[in-house]
Amino acid sequence: MPLDLQSEADFLKAYDQNQFDRPSITVDLVVITVIERRLQILCTKRTDHPFKDLWALPGGFVRMEESLDQAALRVLQQKTGLAQVYLEQLYTFGEVQRDPRMRIVSVAYYALVEHQRIQPLIPGAALLAIQESSSTLPTLGHEGQSYPLAFDHAAIVATCLQRLRGKLEYSPIAFGLLPKLFTLRQLQEVHETILGHKLNKDSFRRKVLASGKLESTGQTEQGKDFRPAELYGLRSS
Amino acid sequence: MPLDLQSEADFLKAYDQNQFDRPSITVDLVVITVIERRLQILCTKRTDHPFKDLWALPGGFVRMEESLDQAALRVLQQKTGLAQVYLEQLYTFGEVQRDPRMRIVSVAYYALVEHQRIQPLIPGAALLAIQESSSTLPTLGHEGQSYPLAFDHAAIVATCLQRLRGKLEYSPIAFGLLPKLFTLRQLQEVHETILGHKLNKDSFRRKVLASGKLESTGQTEQGKDFRPAELYGLRSS
DNA sequence: ATAATAGTGTCTCTTAGACAGTATTTG
DNA sequence: CAAATACTGTCTAAGAGACACTATTAT
Numbered sequence: 001m002p003l004d005l006q007s008e009a010d011f012l013k014a015y016d017q018n019q020f021d022r023p024s025i026t027v028d029l030v031v032i033t034v035i036e037r038r039l040q041i042l043c044t045k046r047t048d049h050p051f052k053d054l055w056a057l058p059g060g061f062v063r064m065e066e067s068l069d070q071a072a073l074r075v076l077q078q079k080t081g082l083a084q085v086y087l088e089q090l091y092t093f094g095e096v097q098r099d100p101r102m103r104i105v106s107v108a109y110y111a112l113v114e115h116q117r118i119q120p121l122i123p124g125a126a127l128l129a130i131q132e133s134s135s136t137l138p139t140l141g142h143e144g145q146s147y148p149l150a151f152d153h154a155a156i157v158a159t160c161l162q163r164l165r166g167k168l169e170y171s172p173i174a175f176g177l178l179p180k181l182f183t184l185r186q187l188q189e190v191h192e193t194i195l196g197h198k199l200n201k202d203s204f205r206r207k208v209l210a211s212g213k214l215e216s217t218g219q220t221e222q223g224k225d226f227r228p229a230e231l232y233g234l235r236s237s
Numbered sequence: 238m239p240l241d242l243q244s245e246a247d248f249l250k251a252y253d254q255n256q257f258d259r260p261s262i263t264v265d266l267v268v269i270t271v272i273e274r275r276l277q278i279l280c281t282k283r284t285d286h287p288f289k290d291l292w293a294l295p296g297g298f299v300r301m302e303e304s305l306d307q308a309a310l311r312v313l314q315q316k317t318g319l320a321q322v323y324l325e326q327l328y329t330f331g332e333v334q335r336d337p338r339m340r341i342v343s344v345a346y347y348a349l350v351e352h353q354r355i356q357p358l359i360p361g362a363a364l365l366a367i368q369e370s371s372s373t374l375p376t377l378g379h380e381g382q383s384y385p386l387a388f389d390h391a392a393i394v395a396t397c398l399q400r401l402r403g404k405l406e407y408s409p410i411a412f413g414l415l416p417k418l419f420t421l422r423q424l425q426e427v428h429e430t431i432l433g434h435k436l437n438k439d440s441f442r443r444k445v446l447a448s449g450k451l452e453s454t455g456q457t458e459q460g461k462d463f464r465p466a467e468l469y470g471l472r473s474s
Numbered sequence: 475a476t477a478a479t480a481g482t483g484t485c486t487c488t489t490a491g492a493c494a495g496t497a498t499t500t501g
Numbered sequence: 502c503a504a505a506t507a508c509t510g511t512c513t514a515a516g517a518g519a520c521a522c523t524a525t526t527a528t
Contacts, residue, residue, distance in 0.1 A: 021301055022261055022262065022298075022301070025259065025260050025262065025342055062260065062342070064259070064260065064333075066333065067332045067333055068329060068330075068331030068342065069331075071331075089329065092305060092326065092329040093305075094299065094304050094306075096301075096303065096304055103301055105262055105299070105305065105342075105344075107331070107342075183507090185506085185507085200491055200492080202490085202492075202493090202509095203490050203492095206489085206490080207489090210489095220498095224499075224500085224505095225499085225501085225505075225506090226498080226499055226500065226506045227497075227498040227507050227508090228507080229506080229507055230507080230508090420480090421481095422479085437517070437518055437519080439481095439517085439518070439519075440516085440517050440518060443516085443517080444516085447516095457526095461526075462479085462526080463477075463480080463525080463527065464478075464479050464480050464481090464525040464526045464527090465479090465480080465525080466481085467480080467481090
């Protein structure tokens with residue numbers, strides 16, 4: 001906490017001094033989904049300067065009467081209509097010049113959503129593929145085109161990918177990108193999409209079944225040309 | 238980023254509206270060290286309400302002209318005189334009522350320092366042992382006594398411990414808690430202190446040597462009653 | 475020599491990867 | 502039946518834990 005060694009008077013003085021001169025706080029959201037083995041994020045097109053016509057992450061100011069988590073949930077609700085998704089604080093970005101207009105500190109969150117649940121999108125929003133190029137910040141892809149992100153949002157997305165890959169090793173978060181019931185193959189595909197490389201099928205099956213996190217349903221998927229796989233769900237107990 | 242769908246005029250209007258009514262931003266520091274197989278953190282005693290006479294984490298306001306990282310480095314410098322330490326952003330705490338005086342969002346950082354380097358402490362500061370009790374927030378210990386932390390700082394310390402334990406699996410951060418040259422036994426002791434349980438000596442040696450992160454120096458430790466161990470350093474290349 | 479810790483070699487057990495073989499579905 | 506994928510069983514290789522043994526130092 002601030003100013004431990006100062007008196008209350010000093011604190012309030014500092015408070016007054018800073019009252020009209022302090023950073024704004026926003027939350028920015030990396031809403032992630034997977035479509036056809038490609039990682040996609042929800043973006044909104046900027047209609048004004050700065051970064052006019054570029055794609056940016058959805059975000060909004062943190063209000064005085066809401067916590068950071070609540071602000072992130074509210075923005076998510078506004079942009080997607082969704083509640084009940086996996087949402088986690090990612091990192092806080094606070095470079096002085098990250099927004100050219102004014103000093104803004106942004107607390108980034110990421111959400112994992114099955115892409116079906118995001119439709120329909122609000123006007124001005126789109127799901128765009130993440131294009132990674134090693135040793136450079138990611139860009140957005142759509143129909144062969146490549147677009148840069150506004151502000152420092154490419155760095156936010158890059159941090160998000162890192163976190164996601166790290167977490168996959170020991171966390172069950174990939175379930176958030178799938179429907180309630182899914183096959184092991186689907187789960188493996190999502191893992192491969194996030195990690196960017198193929199996984200060993202046998203080993204993946206064994207590990208995920210041994211984890212005890214999945215619940216066998218007895219049902220099988222429908223409409224496949226060949227042998228349908230069993231559907232699993234997240235263990236309730 | 239905020240307000241993607243609004244016009245610049247709307248943005249500036251919102252800016253004006255928020256100018257006199259927005260959270261303050263501070264950085265709080267969890268400065269960690271190990272003394273005699275116990276995890277210790279640097280605390281400062283509060284001299285005023287709220288939480289008068291309780292121990293708190295050192296912190297300070299983020300200034301307009303400095304980034305979050307720079308603010309953390311500055312506070313660290315002020316409280317310990319140190320630079321060149323392992324310092325990493327931990328998490329951002331933003332509950333509405335976390336400070337009873339006013340709305341403050343705190344970006345927590347943690348630093349790992351060899352305890353010798355922290356001495357002497359500035360007045361009002363102390364190194365206090367972390368006391369963990371399962372399913373409750375940690376408290377501070379000193380000479381048999383147990384003290385609660387001010388504000389939500391116990392939650393910050395708890396988050397820090399979690400992060401530290403998670404990172405130990407695959408990161409070399411424990412080196413920050415040791416002098417430049419150290420023995421494998423010392424490194425293992427630090428790991429055991431952080432994790433809170435014993436490690437297998439053979440396995441630990443193999444893993445850490447195989448990681449390629451250590452550099453053999455040929456030197457051995459001095460002043461031991463029995464066979465001295467070899468000193469290792471962090472690999473420079 | 476003895477006590478105590480540093481460091482090495484080897485065995486076993488667990489787990490991941492590889493691969494072969496069986497099961498199930500549609501056309 | 503053929504094609505394609507789901508699932509099972511087994512072999513192998515790598516790594517972790519256990520343990521025995523050797524090495525080095527002070528008293």
